[in-house]
Amino acid sequence: MTTFDQSKIRNFCIIAHIDHGKSTLADRIIEMTGLLTSREMQAQVLDNMDLERERGITIKAQTVRTVYKAEDGEEYIFNLIDTPGHVDFNYEVSRSLAACDGAVLVVDAAQGIEAQTLANVYLALDHDLDVIPVINKIDLPSAEPQRVIDEIEDVIGLEAQDAPQISAKTGLNVEQVLEAIVHKIPAPTGDPKAPLKALIFDSVYDSYKGVIIFCRIKEGTVKKGTIIQMMATGAEEEVVEVGYFGAGQFIPCDELSAGMVGYITASIKNVRDTRVGDTITDRDNPCDAPLPGYKKVLPMVYCGLYPADGAKYPDLRDALEKLQLNDASLQFEPETSIALGFGFRCGFLGLLHLEIIQERLEREYNLDLVTTAPGVIYKVYKTNGEVIDLTNPSNLPDPSEIEHMEEPFVSAEIMVTTEFIGSIMELCQERRGVYLGMEYMEETRALLKYELPLNEIIYDFFDALKSRSRGYASFDYEMKGYVQADLVKLDILINKEEVDALSFIVHSSTAYERGRKMCEKLKDEIPRHLFEIPIQAAVGGKVIARETVRAMRKDVLAKCYGGDISRKKKLLEKQKEGKKRMRQVGNVEIPQKAFMSVLKLDDK
Ligand SMILES: Nc1nc2c(ncn2[C@@H]2O[C@H](COP(=O)(O)OP(=O)(O)OP(=O)(O)O)[C@@H](O)[C@H]2O)c(=O)[nH]1
DSSP states (O other), X not given: XXXXXXXXXXXXXXXXXXXXXXXXXXXXXXXXSBSSOHHHHTSTHHHHHHHHHHHTOOOOOSEEEEEEEOTTSOEEEEEEEOOOOSGGGHHHHHHHHHTOSEEEEEEETTTOOOHXXXXXXXXXXXXXXXXXXXXXXXXXXXXXXXXXXHHIIIIIOOOOTTOOBOBTTTTBTHHHHHHHHHHHSOOOOOOTTSOOEEEEEEEEEETTTEEEEXXXXXXXXXXXXXXXXXXXXXXXXXXXXXXXXXXXEEEEESEEXXXXXXXXXXXXXXXXXXXXXXXXXXXXXXXXXXOTTOOOOOOOEEEEEEESSGGGHHHHHHHHHHHHHXXXXXXXXXXXXXXXXXXXXXXXXXXXXXXXXXXXXXXXXXXXXXXXXXXXXXXXXXXXXXXXXXXXXXXXXXXGGEEEEEEEEEEEEEEEXXXXXXXXXHHHHHTTOEXXXXXXXXXXXXXXXXXXXXXHHTTTHHHHHHHHTTTOOEEEEEEEEEXXXXXXXXXXXXXXXXXXXXXXXXXXXXXXXXXXXXXHHHHHHSOOOSSOEEEEEEETTEEEEEEEEOOOOOOGGGGOOTTOHHHHHHHHHHHHHHHHTEEEETTEEEEGGGGGGGGOOOOO
């Protein structure tokens, strides 16, 4: 029932710069195609679907199968594979692309090519995908489809004169995209009788089914009862169910064979066993070599996460463990801070990943968190030959033990309209960027190439870029490697006491500037106390900046003339609430948000 003619399968993804209409086009494609082939309509699949519905499984799958009845009268199976849209998840993007045979490139007719358009196209071409350009948003009055078509040809070198000109929003000309998918994206190949070789491009944890693996079968066939083996992690398990995902439902089928995209469940308990990029094979009839490109993704950014209320520490640990079930790239280990108490040092793929996790902890698990400044991983070469991966500034060895240090660098491409080139170059300069070159895309736009320290872009680079180009710049980067740098630890002392959670690593050339700004920020954040509070920034014990919070008597009852006791009580209650959001360091109370103030130091 379920083996399909390979020539009728199309595995593809949609790539685009953010906001160019990727999701809207995907929705339109799903709307305009059907869920089942006419053959399947008569099968029992529908019963299974109802079962799924009853169990209420609602996982947003990364791939959707639909059926398109083409103009040639044939039915084609479309597997639309979702690709994450952010550099933090670049590796996942590359694995999703490796599962496709072609890509639909959406370009906004009013905006033209942007930094991520290029980055995505190059990734797709690296994977030998056929790329179909599509011009979207032609309904907009500012649309200039012909200009964008010429730009695609000039800049990317893709034939685009007959690119569909569509409005994903209204549905105009979207059927041309469907026909282009049929005619321009090649059908998959692979031998269904060969030993199993399947690429994992995503996996999610479901409390009922266990881990659900999304994969592309490159060779062979997998079905219920097959003992599968993950070639990199070594995990083995018997397949419980195979199927595909359509219209919000998991639809089981008999088998998945070469060329198909679908899911496998096998009572696996943890996504760490089913790493994206790994190859699945049949334990009893294994393939000779895994698919190329597997890589264990490692966190790039670390920060401390602390419960605002110390008693919630076990809850935070439970929540992190639950999130980790579904997110193999999230790492955490317990740490203690003198200022913040018990918490965790957590590793993330990037700042967006950090924000997502932080938001989920706060919303889904109802936790109030204090986050310390995120930092990158430095390599510390010690005089005794040891090399440390430093994820927490507090663990920096004594300077006398350090031979030298290295910091991670990225190569970045920034697309900007010519009028803002000056201010963007200035920004990159301030962030210790190394200028590599510039290409003019057309008269009005240029692509700037820089190498930048990761540490300088993880905080607020993107915001700074947007504000200095009035929103006209776009940006993309990839990791390049480690470079030796003159780095120092900047300590913050409040009322002469070092606050460990505020320490961070900076380049020595920016230490003074950063220290000064930190002190200024903290001065605004820390309320007046009954005594004067010096705020100092120091490097290696030497104070390099100072501010003072002047003394004041804070009498919350001062406003209450007369004796309204209930009002007085209310004010005292309020003060108590406020105190909860404070951290006691020595005899100074520091508001929690002060710990985040290190993040927003760009004041232009
Ligand atoms: N006028 C017009 N607006 C569109 C069209 N297609 C998408 N949009 C709008 O553009 C915005 C971005 O569309 P999305 O589909 O969310 O873009 P995306 O590329 O998926 O963006 P991310 O999910 O953020 O990566 C939305 O407000 C859409 O309604 C179109 O054809 N015409």
